[in-house]
Amino acid sequence: MEDPGGSCEVTSGSRDESSSPRVTPPLAIKMIKSRGKILGVLALFLVMVWYSISREDSFYFPLQENKTTCPVGEVEKKAAQLIANYTRDRPLFLQLKDYFWVRTPSLYELPYGTKGSEDVLLRLLSVTSYAMPESIQSLKCRRCAVVGNGHRLRNSSMGETINTYDVVIRLNNAPVHGYEQDVGSKTTMRLFYPESAHFNPRRENDPDTLLVLVPFKPMDFQWLEAILNDKKRVRKGFWKQPPLIWDANPEQVRILNPYYMEVTAAKLLNLPMKQPRKVKQKPTTGLLAITLALHFCDLVHIAGFGYPDSADKKQTIHYYEQITLKSMATSEHNVSHEALAIKRMLELGLVRNLTYF
């Protein structure tokens, strides 16, 4: 008889092994085919799970983990293995009381301490705030994403994922406007120094973004004071012209505690706190931001970190502009040394990477 379905398959039967091959009815064929598909999908899923687990920088399931788990205490435990004398007791931002009432003398000058800058700080801290906003401080789980400015964010479609974190830390003048699909739009904190301040801060930040000044030299305080108190701007002493008009809400401005620069340099990069004049080396703002997150967050994921190979002269380094490693020739950073520090963090499971590294 002709197969009504028109496509009979010949299989080896199990009921009558000795007789000639059995003709399988169409329903059974469909079932076998769909079972095959299910098995295929399952196998693919298992491969993805295996791949995700085998790489410390899981990127298949960041959303789920980010949404459902709060690994309370894990960052502290692992960070203590990497950072000697690790403590969460130090305030993230400089506070007026340290310069007004107590005047705790700092051991170091900028960028590792505030020695010698007390007076300008007193003036600055009386016009800025220093507390962490309650909305951030009281988060049940501080899931943080630190977004580096690296080119590997370009066409990454990471924006939606990045926006799901409770705290999103961005750096310097890296734009979000026009890049939302790849880098997201939420910005909880932005770390910057005068030379890296965006000329249009309102466009690239949320109204409640904390604009965190990272002070590298005393002039950085002078710049902020002149802006906030509308004093005469000083043009000399900067390695690149910072904005002369900077339209930011003073209530959103904070000053980073140089303690975190000290920890990054001394504990993660083993840099001496006092360097000879000629051998100047300092951490990048990105590594500093990761250090900060390790002292504040319950979970730290990073994206957009990683420089091209030093031999690669053509590869652009940022997701938003066409410049190469050449632009960093006088930057005073050791990016391969930093890459090792980040790799150690990834290996420890202290941070996870949303892009590749």
Ligand SMILES: CC(=O)N[C@H]1[C@H]([C@H](O)[C@H](O)CO)O[C@](OP(=O)(O)OC[C@H]2O[C@@H](n3ccc(N)nc3=O)[C@H](O)[C@@H]2O)(C(=O)O)C[C@@H]1O
């Ligand atoms: C010419 C120059 O001085 N460039 C420096 C720029 C520049 O001053 C600002 O972009 C403002 O224009 O700033 C730096 O950094 P930059 O602003 O380039 O990037 C911020 C942080 O992202 C990480 N990054 C960036 C690019 C890349 N391919 N891989 C990365 O991992 C780094 O951790 C980096 O810190 C800085 O502040 O650290 C470091 C750069 O050396």
Ligand SMILES: CO[C@@H]1[C@H](O)[C@@H](O)[C@H](O[C@H]2[C@H](O)[C@@H](NC(C)=O)[C@H](OCc3ccccc3)O[C@@H]2CO)O[C@@H]1CO
């Ligand atoms: C996190 O560091 C920031 C950036 O990534 C660095 O490249 C930049 O380095 C500059 C360095 O800070 C400058 N030193 C001083 C004391 O200002 C150095 O100055 C040399 C100079 C001076 C005048 C005109 C041009 C160059 O220039 C470095 C950049 O080439 O520091 C950033 C934080 O400020």
